[in-house]
Amino acid sequence: MATGHDEQTGEWFGDTEQINRLPGKVFAAVCLAATLFGIVMVAGLLAYVTKDAIRPFTANPGWFLVFFLTLVLPSTAFLGYLRQRTDGGATVGTTALGIPLFGLLLGSGVLLLFIDVLSIFEWFAFVIAAVVAGGVLAGHRRFRSRASFLEELLVGAITLLGLAPLTFEFVSTFPSLPQAWIIYLLTFGLGGAAVGGLVVARRRRDQRSGLLAFAALFVTVTAGVFIDPSTGITPPVWVILFTFAGVPTALYAEGVVRRRDGRPVGLLFPLVVVAGTLLGAALVNLLGFAGPEAWLDFQFLTNANSRFPEEAGIYPALIGSILMMVVVAVSSFPIGVGAALYLEEYAPSDGPLGVVVKFIEINIANLAGVPSVVYGLLGLALFVNWLNFASGIVIVGGMTVGLLILPIIIISAQEAIRAVPESLREASYGMGATRWQTVRRVVLPEAIPGILTGSILAFGRAIGETAPLLMIGAAASVFRAPDGFFDIFSAMPRQIYTWVGQPSQEFQYGVMAAGVVALVTVMLSMNAAAILIRNKYERRS
Structure with missing residues (x-):
């Protein structure tokens, strides 16, 4: 049967009958409905579980009112303003807020590993082994400039695995090591600043800009170790969290500012969120409004299991x-x-x-x-x-x-x-x-x-x-x-x-x-x- 397409009606036709599009439309509608049903059911289940974990209805109504006025309303209004600008400011703002939050989660995971798994002796020994392995790999590249990637990978891995036990035994003979924050500063802090400098130098194609970025980041992470420990931010915590959250945030902000296309105003969105959160916390403490009695709190994340x-x-x-x-x-x-x-x-x-x-x-x-x-x-x-x-x-x-x-x-x-x-x-x-x-x-x-x-x-x-x-x-x-x-x-x-x-x-x-x-x-x-x-x-x- 010969078929064709009517340009005026946009429909296909044949010699004896018109092709029916109804089954395809019904199938698409059923698939869409099934997808939406699944999403709604999962979202509802998560919302129900989150309600039990947070227990929002145990909070004082004034607590919700304060945070609505200081956090939710200003943040929503500013985000709406960014969306109206049509220059990508809303995307910049949400990304600038998401990067430090994700960095804090990643840095917290690294901190947990260093608190309970890796001792400072083991980390120091691994750093020494990695530096020596890097030197061996650089020498291998110099004498075998045409070595394949697989060969370089094997040389680096074998050297690192072979040196790690030896360096650990060597470091374990030391009567003492420098304070943990010094070692973290010379590994995480210095390494993060170096990576930031390399990224800026590559973006701007200017080594001087890269050196300035490296110096600014390293000075910042070094200055942060002198924060009063009574705030809960000890030098090791500051160095690791700044490396995983502060450095990526600074690099993203530098990239946005460098483009100079009107979107840097979106970088103010995280400041609005942080300022609203701090202001709300101060007001609820001043006014005596109690927050939710949540099961999911800092104690839950840091305690072991108990029969209570x-x-x-x-x-x-x-x-x-x-x-x-x-x-x-x-x-x-x-x-x-x-x-x-x-x-x-x-x-x-x-x-x-x-x-x-x-x-x-x-x-x-x-x-x-x-x-x-x-x-x-x-x-x-x-x-x-x-x-x-x-x-x-x-x-x-x-x-x-x-x-x-x-x-x-x-x-x-x-x-x-x-x-x-x-x-x-x-x-x-x-x-x-x-x-x-x-x-x-x-x-x-x-x-x-x-x-x-x-x-x-x-x-x-x-x-x-x-x-x-x-x-x-x-x-x-x-x-x-x-x-x-x-x-x-x-x-x-x-x-x-x-x-x-x-x-x-x-x-x-x-x-x-x-x-x-x-x-x-x-x-x-x-x-x-x-x-x-x-x-x-x-x-x-």
């Missing part, structure tokens, strides 16, 4: 989840991306080996749908019974959950690599590049956004898994944070599962809800970091 709900906290489980996710990322992401690169770029597609490769790909797809409890049994058999690791330690839990998300990372990475146009590969080969050079400089940069998208979903699933942790013997509750990767731990989902089983309603609704909100916040922070990295590579490509 008012004293229960999630701190040991929070540290356990952070350490577990470090193991998950190290054990699954490089292996998954490497396997995807081999299957897409190197594995043969014809002959007997091609059949084997196809069989492997089918099994990887099947493994992505295996229930998580099966991976828990696999981790118990592989890491505990065969490799003789102790049950319930951080590294066993991390590697078990890493096995769970490994097929997801492989499949998503394969799809991203497969989506790279073949013409880019052919152009690279036509310029005389080898296969590895093509993969490294053409395929991977183009595929990184897609790879990170799949990895974001995989890591979000990993941090919320409970069944594999039950199988490998993760503790239901621990009363101190793990000291390292070979220590007994409890993760946040495992701790929340324990609170749900408590007979007290305060545990089942209040403490459990606070744990869920904390878990969701950590998961969203991880996803935000991955999304920022993905967006950066998308803009670059």
